Amino acid sequence: MLHRLAADRIVTASPRQVLGLFSVMCCPTLDGRPVAQVRRDLKFVVDGAARPVPETAVLVMLLLAGGMLHKVLPTDDRGAQKAAAKNVAGDEWATAEVRKTLQEVAAGVAAAVAAVAIGE
Numbered sequence: 001m002l003h004r005l006a007a008d009r010i011v012t013a014s015p016r017q018v019l020g021l022f023s024v025m026c027c028p029t030l031d032g033r034p035v036a037q038v039r040r041d042l043k044f045v046v047d048g049a050a051r052p053v054p055e056t057a058v059l060v061m062l063l064l065a066g067g068m069l070h071k072v073l074p075t076d077d078r079g080a081q082k083a084a085a086k087n088v089a090g091d092e093w094a095t096a097e098v099r100k101t102l103q104e105v106a107a108g109v110a111a112a113v114a115a116v117a118i119g120e
Contacts, residue, residue, distance in 0.1 A: 002027060010034075043073055046084050058102055060088045065106035 002025070005011045011027040018024050029035055038059070044050035045060060046069070052060065063069040064085045075081045 039072065045088055046073060046081060048084065048087075052088055057088055060085050061102055061106045062109055065109040067110075 002011070002013055005027070006013045009030055011029050013025055013027050015023055016026055038056075041050070041056050042060065042063075045052040045056050060069070063072055064082065069085055070078050070081060073081065
């Protein structure tokens with residue numbers, strides 16, 4: 001997928017070294033407008049100014065599960081942001097089956113983040 005995005009000139013892929021030991025692939029976007037639009041959509045949804053489309057609601061759930069929502073949408077009140085995001089996650093934008101599946105995925109993401117955080 002990365003190669004396709006690079007071929008379509010959406011991102012540029014460039015390897016770099018981290019700590020002089022690890023090779024990682026950096027993939028900055030060439031056009032920041034789509035990223036800005038996603039951040040705006042997320043902010044409107046989390047702030048309650050817009051009803052989420054399923055894609056945005058899923059992104060909110062995954063960012064919440066991974067503990068990354070505050071990195072994407074910086075805030076002074078992370079507790080209020082987290083509560084608002086939980087409301088989005090529990091909203092009626094998806095069927096019960098889809099919501100259950102996404103909650104399971106989010107739980108898996110949270111478990112993986114926790115495992116990495118404690119060094120397992």
